Structure formats: structure tokens, C-alpha cells
Amino acid sequence: MSSLETVRTRVRLAPGPTAATRGRGTRRETVMPGEHAQQIPLDELRTRLRQWCAEHVPHDWRRQQTGAGHQEYVRFQHWWFDELRAAGYAVPHWPAAWGGGFDLARQAVIFEELARADAPRLSLHFVSLHHAAGTFLGAGTPEQRDRYLTGILEGAVWCQGFSEPEAGSDLASLRTRAERRGDVYVVNGQKIWASGAAYAQHCLLLVRTDPAAPKRRGISYLVLDMDSPGVLVRPTRQITGEEHFCEIFLTDVEIPVGNLIGAENDGWRVAQSTLASERGGTMIELAERLAVGLGWLLGEVNGAGGKPTAGTVAGDRLARLAREVQALRLLVRQVITRPSAELAQGAHASVVKLYYSELLQRLTGFGMELAGLDGQRATRRPLSSGWESGTWLLDHIGSWEWTIPGGTSEIQRNIIAERALGLPREPAV
Amino acid sequence: MTDQMTDQTTGQTTGSPEDDDRAAIRDLARRLVATTFPPARARGVAEKGGAPDADLDRELAAAGLTGLEIAEKYGGGGGSFTELAVVLEVLGEHVGASTLLSSAVLCSGALSLAGTEAQRERWLPLLAAGTVSGTAALGEWLGGRDRVVATRTDGAWTLNGRAGNVLDARAGRLLLIPACTPDGWLVALVEPSVPGLTITPQAQTDETRCLDEITLGAVGVSDADVLAVDGADTADATRLLGALANRAAAAVAADSVGNARRVLDMTVGYVQQRRQFNRPVGSFQAVKHQAADMLVNLETSAALVDEAARAVAHDPSSCDLAVSLAKDHACELAARNAGTALQLHGGIGYTWEHDLHLYLKRALLNEFLFGEPRWHRDRVLRGLLADDGLPGPS
Numbered sequence: 001m002s003s004l005e006t007v008r009t010r011v012r013l014a015p016g017p018t019a020a021t022r023g024r025g026t027r028r029e030t031v032m033p034g035e036h037a038q039q040i041p042l043d044e045l046r047t048r049l050r051q052w053c054a055e056h057v058p059h060d061w062r063r064q065q066t067g068a069g070h071q072e073y074v075r076f077q078h079w080w081f082d083e084l085r086a087a088g089y090a091v092p093h094w095p096a097a098w099g100g101g102f103d104l105a106r107q108a109v110i111f112e113e114l115a116r117a118d119a120p121r122l123s124l125h126f127v128s129l130h131h132a133a134g135t136f137l138g139a140g141t142p143e144q145r146d147r148y149l150t151g152i153l154e155g156a157v158w159c160q161g162f163s164e165p166e167a168g169s170d171l172a173s174l175r176t177r178a179e180r181r182g183d184v185y186v187v188n189g190q191k192i193w194a195s196g197a198a199y200a201q202h203c204l205l206l207v208r209t210d211p212a213a214p215k216r217r218g219i220s221y222l223v224l225d226m227d228s229p230g231v232l233v234r235p236t237r238q239i240t241g242e243e244h245f246c247e248i249f250l251t252d253v254e255i256p257v258g259n260l261i262g263a264e265n266d267g268w269r270v271a272q273s274t275l276a277s278e279r280g281g282t283m284i285e286l287a288e289r290l291a292v293g294l295g296w297l298l299g300e301v302n303g304a305g306g307k308p309t310a311g312t313v314a315g316d317r318l319a320r321l322a323r324e325v326q327a328l329r330l331l332v333r334q335v336i337t338r339p340s341a342e343l344a345q346g347a348h349a350s351v352v353k354l355y356y357s358e359l360l361q362r363l364t365g366f367g368m369e370l371a372g373l374d375g376q377r378a379t380r381r382p383l384s385s386g387w388e389s390g391t392w393l394l395d396h397i398g399s400w401e402w403t404i405p406g407g408t409s410e411i412q413r414n415i416i417a418e419r420a421l422g423l424p425r426e427p428a429v
Numbered sequence: 430m431t432d433q434m435t436d437q438t439t440g441q442t443t444g445s446p447e448d449d450d451r452a453a454i455r456d457l458a459r460r461l462v463a464t465t466f467p468p469a470r471a472r473g474v475a476e477k478g479g480a481p482d483a484d485l486d487r488e489l490a491a492a493g494l495t496g497l498e499i500a501e502k503y504g505g506g507g508g509s510f511t512e513l514a515v516v517l518e519v520l521g522e523h524v525g526a527s528t529l530l531s532s533a534v535l536c537s538g539a540l541s542l543a544g545t546e547a548q549r550e551r552w553l554p555l556l557a558a559g560t561v562s563g564t565a566a567l568g569e570w571l572g573g574r575d576r577v578v579a580t581r582t583d584g585a586w587t588l589n590g591r592a593g594n595v596l597d598a599r600a601g602r603l604l605l606i607p608a609c610t611p612d613g614w615l616v617a618l619v620e621p622s623v624p625g626l627t628i629t630p631q632a633q634t635d636e637t638r639c640l641d642e643i644t645l646g647a648v649g650v651s652d653a654d655v656l657a658v659d660g661a662d663t664a665d666a667t668r669l670l671g672a673l674a675n676r677a678a679a680a681v682a683a684d685s686v687g688n689a690r691r692v693l694d695m696t697v698g699y700v701q702q703r704r705q706f707n708r709p710v711g712s713f714q715a716v717k718h719q720a721a722d723m724l725v726n727l728e729t730s731a732a733l734v735d736e737a738a739r740a741v742a743h744d745p746s747s748c749d750l751a752v753s754l755a756k757d758h759a760c761e762l763a764a765r766n767a768g769t770a771l772q773l774h775g776g777i778g779y780t781w782e783h784d785l786h787l788y789l790k791r792a793l794l795n796e797f798l799f800g801e802p803r804w805h806r807d808r809v810l811r812g813l814l815a816d817d818g819l820p821g822p823s
């Protein structure tokens with residue numbers, strides 16, 4: 001237990017969000033767009049967003065967040081979340097009853113404008129706003145929805161405890177064991193690579209409840225409160241130097257049966273709602289951020305050696321990246337313009353994820369080439385940014401953060417070949 | 430299997446009326462081209478040494494597809510370029526040896542854009558009905574080396590020079606010849622029978638298309654046969670040529686999307702059926718992953734080409750960037766996909782007997798036709814610089 005305490009105090013510098021510490025009492029009257037948001041004409045919404053961004057995005061946030069400590073990062077993230085929430089732009093993808101209610105076209109406008117204003121990203125809340133929310137909206141009971149979505153709006157931070165040392169791409173082979181004893185599950189095992197776990201109050205936890213069943217049928221989905229006794233979180237230093245993902249050790253951790261999402265042994269199906277939540281609006285924002293990045297590259301090439309022309313290495317690379325970024329923007333918008341059934345023959349999400357992550361790798365790699373030897377000097381990445389750290393080398397190294405998690409590129413190609421093209425499936429074990 | 434698969438990628442049934450129309454046109458064109466122009470016929474055309482295929486053109490015209498975009502008062506369908514693009518894509522699926530691109534996209538398109546009432550009345554009904562086909566010589570405009578020069582004498586123009594790589598000139602009864610003037614450009618309507626004009630068929634590696642060379646020795650053009658001409662302060666001909674180049678490039682990109690779609694279907698079908706090591710070769714991941722990449726290439730191309738066709742139809746004066754992005758991407762990736770397909774077919778794909786070579790050769794030609802990659806990339810770069818990046822989504 002004492003090591004748990006040590007780890008906690010090292011990384012958990014921010015207090016959990018409470019109304020008192022975060023000054024929410026004064027903010028109760030914030031804008032909850034609800035149904036009327038649907039009616040705002042797109043142009044008007046865009047103008048509003050542009051103006052709001054001009055007034056609210058701190059112009060020097062990158063500088064402030066560069067070299068910032070954990071505490072400063074967490075404080076800044078909560079502050080930015082509050083700003084967005086107060087304006088009604090934190091959860092546009094949620095249902096109206098929960099403060100969202102923007103259709104996809106309007107979400108696109110919001111995410112586009114945030115991207116173009118180079119606003120900070122809600123990295124601390126990413127799992128809360130997408131994975132956790134998607135799970136409860138897809139598979140939670142009304143009580144769970146009420147409790148957890150309210151918590152998220154108040155700033156609760158979630159993490160995702162799916163991967164294990166022996167269960168990566170083959171997630172369904174996970175071994176963390178949960179045994180039911182009365183009205184609790186007793187959980188033992190280890191999770192790995194859980195992003196933001198050191199900051200989190202809750203964890204989306206996949207456990208094995210029936211070791212005898214075929215591997216996908218013995219999995220259950222639990223909510224773990226991170227301050228439960230027996231939970232030990234150990235941050236792992238990442239390739240970029242930060243400590244964002246963590247190991248989670250679970251020793252005789254008791255989780256109330258009321259924390260079960262979906263039915264016992266039906267966790268694999270519930271997990272699909274979690275994994276499906278990284279689509280739609282999020283991808284639109286990511287595509288727009290790439291378009292912004294392309295503009296930077298254009299400026300760099302143009303500034304360095306005169307106007308880029310075809311037939312030069314830099315000119316050809318730029319022209320290619322331009323068509324790829326534009327193709328990605330059009331692909332992600334198809335979610336809005338076309339019925340889902342026809343999208344890339346049912347593998348649209350995989351096509352988009354694969355294309356985005358590998359395009360990001362190419363684009364940041366080109367930036368790194370432009371920067372040359374001088375670009376290899378050590379720099380620090382501003383926290384709260386996405387891949388756009390301001391240093392192409394770090395951005396490029398960071399791009400594997402997109403080709404590995406959420407189903408590796410190889411797994412996406414398997415999915416596309418099998419689901420969209422009907423080719424024989426990989427051996428199922 | 431392949432038909433169902435194809436239908437899902439292309440939007441058979443979507444909400445908007447425009448999409449529904451396009452889906453209906455796609456259905457019609459697919460049925461018609463598949464029966465009139467089966468693969469055996471595509472090879473036959475090549476062996477007879479003679480594209481375009483008159484039967485295919487007749488059927489397209491009879492179904493109203495040739496005149497799809499021509500105004501109703503001239504006997505056309507009053508449709509839009511986005512619809513014509515669908516038919517072009519279907520022709521790409523079948524390596525169709527048709528004059529639709531030269532005649533409908535270029536010739537009819539030019540007359541509709543710039544023709545005088547007399548010129549339209551004379552030609553458009555014939556073009557819509559398919560009784561006449563025409564073409565335009567865009568090579569010089571698109572960076573080619575050939576030159577045609579127009580000089581003004583005695584109240585008329587005289588054309589001298591050479592225009593190579595003209596699509597379907599041998600089949601045309603109406604040739605649109607751009608020529609340089611002291612003020613810029615002139616676009617002349619010329620009939621092939623005019624004295625001083627010769628058409629020499631070029632032999633192409635892709636035998637499903639024909640490109641020809643036109644030489645002009647003192648060919649006279651009266652003012653009545655001038656379609657557009659630049660003046661000291663006007664640029665009608667330049668504008669027309671720009672619009673035609675965009676139509677041509679978008680059209681050939683649509684052909685490449687159809688090409689890539691069929692090539693993927695053929696490949697998926699083949700690797701499922703071909704067995705080695707006691708299992709379908711399509712179960713090997715090295716094969717599956719290449720097939721997955723082919724689909725990604727196809728999907729990104731289709732998205733860009735759809736957008737380009739929309740831009741040509743609805744925003745012709747500012748579609749340069751959208752068209753060049755689509756042309757460069759779709760044509761390069763269709764050629765790459767055809768190469769991957771050849772690899773995944775093994776030895777059988779390397780035979781003359783297999784259809785694949787028809788697709789590979791056409792995809793390779795498309796990469797250079799109507800603006801080589803370099804021409805389009807330069808235009809992309811100029812567009813990016815002018816807009817300070819990619820223009821925002823509409």
C-alpha cells in the first residue's frame with residue numbers, strides 16, 4: 001500500500017475535481033445548447049466559433065505549456081475544459097439532453113474552427129469525452145449514464161484499461177481476473193499502456209469473469225474507481241520523454257457489482273461501443289489539424305528556397321501531401337454526406353484510421369526532412385497540444401501514437417481485407 | 430460478388446435527388462456497357478487495330494448518355510457534368526473504347542460553353558444524337574511541344590502547325606483546334622475534310638484509346654467558325670481552354686476510378702479462387718494487406734474525383750485546384766493499383782490473354798493524358814500558394 005501512496009503522490013498532483021476546488025458553483029448557468037443548437041445555421045455557427053476562439057484561445061498557450069509540470073498541465077486542461085463547456089463546445093457530439101445535440105455537420109464546424117484557431121486539445125479528458133461517454137451512451141443503464149456523464153461534465157478524468165502485457169492486438173486473450181464474491185468482484189491482474197491513468201478518477205476496465213468460456217465470451221466490463229484499495233499506478237516514460245501512459249496493477253481490488261456495464265460476460269460487445277467512439281467529429285478535427293499542418297509546411301518550403309515547383313523533391317512531396325490531406329478531409333466528411341452502409345463497404349472507420357495515421361507519419365516525416373540536421377536538436381513538446389508540438393522531429397516520433405493504438409495499421413488492413421473485400425479471415429485462436 | 434461490392438462503394442441509394450439520379454445513370458450505363466462491350470470485345474477492338482468502337486458509341490447515344498449534359502433544346506438530357514462523370518467512370522470499369530470523352534466532354538462541352546447560337550444549333554443536336562462526334566486538341570495548352578499558329582489575312586484566319594496526341598481525331602467530324610495568335614489564343618472549329626489538314630493515326634500501347642496527329646498547312650478558318658478568340662483585353666479563348674482542360678482532366682480521373690474499381694474486383698475474385706500451399710492465396714496477409722491498400726487508394730481517389738466533378742459542374746471558374754488534386758491522385762494510384770494487381774495475379778496476369786493488361790495500359794496512359802503529373806502538381810502548388818494552404822471545406 002505504501003508504494004501505491006508514493007506513486008499517487010508523485011503523479012497525482014491535481015486534486016480530484018470538486019465543485020469547491022474548481023469553482024463550479026458560479027458556473028451552473030452555463031450554456032447548454034441542447035436542441036436549439038441544431039437550428040443554428042452553419043455559417044452563423046462558424047462566425048460564432050471564430051469569434052469565440054479569437055477571444056478565448058490564449059495566444060501563448062504553447063509557450064506556457066512547454067516544459068510545464070504535471071500540475072500545470074492538469075490545471076490548464078481543466079481550465080480549458082471549463083471554458084469550452086461554458087461556451088457549450090466541450091461535448092458537441094453528445095446528445096442534447098447532456099449538453100450536446102449538434103448534428104455531425106455542426107460538430108464538423110466546431111472541430112474545424114477549433115483546429116484552425118490552433119486551440120489546445122482536451123488531451124486529459126479525451127477518454128472521458130469519447131470512450132467513456134460512448135460506452136455509457138451505448139451500453140449504460142440510465143443511472144450509470146446519469147452518474148457518470150454528469151461526473152464527466154464536472155471534469156472527472158477517465159482512463160481505459162484494456163491492454164495487458166500479453167493482450168495487445170489480441171485483446172480478447174486478456175487475463176485480468178474478476179471473481180464474484182457477494183456483491184463485489186474481486187479483481188487481480190495487470191493493465192498496461194493506460195493513457196492518463198495517473199490523472200484518472202475512473203477506469204474502463206476489461207476483465208475475465210469466465211475463464212472456461214471461449215475467449216470473447218468470458219469478458220466483462222467494469223468501472224474501476226482509481227482510489228480503490230489495491231490499485232497501483234505506475235507511469236511509463238514514453239518515447240517522447242513524457243510519462244502519459246501507465247501500468248495499472250490490481251491486487252484484490254473490490255469493485256461493486258453495480259459497476260458492471262452491460263451483462264456479465266458480455267463485456268466484449270460493450271467494448272465495441274468504446275472502440276467505436278473515436279469516430280465522426282474527432283476524425284474531422286484531426287483531419288483539419290492536418291490541413292493546418294500542411295499550411296505550415298507550405299510556408300516553410302516557400303520561405304526557405306523560393307516558390308515550390310513540381311519536379312523538385314520538395315514541390316512534389318508537398319503536392320502529394322496536399323492531395324492526400326484533401327482526400328482525408330473528404331473521406332471523413334462522407335460520414336455526414338452518405339449513409340453509413342455504403343461507406344467503404346463497411347470498413348470506413350478502418351480506412352479513415354489507417355489513412356490518417358500513416359498520412360500523419362508522412363507529413364511529419366517531411367517536416368523533419370525540411371528541418372534537417374538543426375531539427376535534430378533536443379526540444380520539449382508543449383503539453384496540451386496534439387501532434388503539432390512545433391518540432392517536426394517530435395511530431396514524427398509521436399506519430400506512432402496513431403499507427404499503434406486503437407488497432408495497429410496491420411490490424412486495420414486485416415479488417416479492411418476481411419470486412420470490405422471478403423478475403424479469408426485470419427486464423428481465430 | 431463483384432457487382433454487389435462495387436455498388437456499395439459508389440453510392441447506389443443515397444438521400445439526395447442528385448445522388449439518386451447518378452445512381453440510376455450508373456445502373457443504366459453499367460448494364461449497357463457490360464452487354465455491348467464485354468471484355469472479349471475490348472480485346473477484339475485492339476486486335477482489329479481500331480478504337481473507337483462504333484457499336485458502343487451508338488448504344489450510348491441511343492440511351493441518351495452521349496447527350497446527357499447537352500441542353501434539352503438541342504436534343505440533350507439537360508444534365509450536369511457530375512452525371513457525365515458517372516458514365517465515364519463506368520466506361521473506365523470496362524476499358525470502354527468510346528468517344529464519350531472526346532465528343533461529349535470536349536467537343537459538346539466547348540460548344541455549350543462558348544458557341545454562338547448558330548454554332549450550337551448546327552452541331553449540338555448532331556452531337557447529342559451521336560450522328561457526329563468531335564474532339565479538341567488540348568496538347569499544346571496542357572504543356573505539350575506541338576504548336577499551331579494562327580495568322581490573320583484578308584478577314585480570315587490561317588492555321589499552320591501540328592497537334593499531336595489528339596484523342597479520337599480519326600473518328601471526328603468536328604475538330605476544335607486551339608492556335609496561338611499575337612493576342613493569345615484562338616479556338617477554331619475545323620472539319621477534317623478541309624484542304625490542308627491531315628490526320629495520322631498514332632499507334633498507342635493502350636489500344637482501347639486512339640490518339641492521332643493532326644497537321645495543318647494553311648488551313649483557312651472563317652470568323653463564323655471561330656469558337657473563341659482572345660483580344661487585346663479579352664481572354665475568351667484562354668478561359669474556354671482552361672475550362673476544357675479541367676473537364677478533360679476530371680473525365681480521365683473518373684475513368685481511372687472506374688479502372689481501379691474493376692481491377693480491385695478482379696484481384697479480390699482471383700486471390701480468393703487461386704489456391705497455393707493448400708489455401709487461397711488471398712488468405713496470406715502479404716496479399717490481403719496489398720488488397721486493403723488498393724481499396725484505400727480507390728476510396729481516396731473516388732472522394733477527390735467526386736469533389737472535382739462537382740466543382741467542374743457547379744464552380745467552373747474556380748475548380749483548378751480540385752481538378753488537379755483529383756487528377757494527379759486518381760490517375761497515379763489507379764496505375765499503381767493495376768501494377769499491384771498484376772503482381773497478385775502472378776504469371777497469368779502477365780499474359781496477353783488475360784484482361785488485366787488492358788487495364789494496366791489504360792491506367793498508365795491516363796496518368797499522362799490531359800496534363801502530365803508535373804503540370805497538375807505545378808497547378809496544385811500555385812493554388813496552395815494563392816490560398817495559403819488548402820481552401821477551407823465548403
Ligand SMILES: Cc1cc2nc3c(=O)[nH]c(=O)nc-3n(C[C@H](O)[C@H](O)[C@H](O)COP(=O)(O)OP(=O)(O)OC[C@H]3O[C@@H](n4cnc5c(N)ncnc54)[C@H](O)[C@@H]3O)c2cc1C
Pocket residue numbers: 159160161162163167168169170192193194195196245400401404405406407408409410411414426714
Ligand atoms: C501511445 C499509446 C497509448 C495507448 N493507450 C492505451 C490506453 O489508453 N488503453 C489501453 O488499453 N491501451 C492503450 N495502448 C495500447 C495499444 O492499444 C496496444 O499497444 C495495441 O493494441 C498493440 O498491442 P501491442 O502493443 O501488444 O502490440 P502487438 O499486438 O504485440 O503487436 C506487435 C506487432 O505485431 C503486429 N501484429 C499483431 N497481431 C497481428 C495480426 N493478427 N496480423 C498482423 N500483424 C499483427 C502488430 O501490428 C505490431 O506491428 C496504447 C498504446 C500506445 C502506443
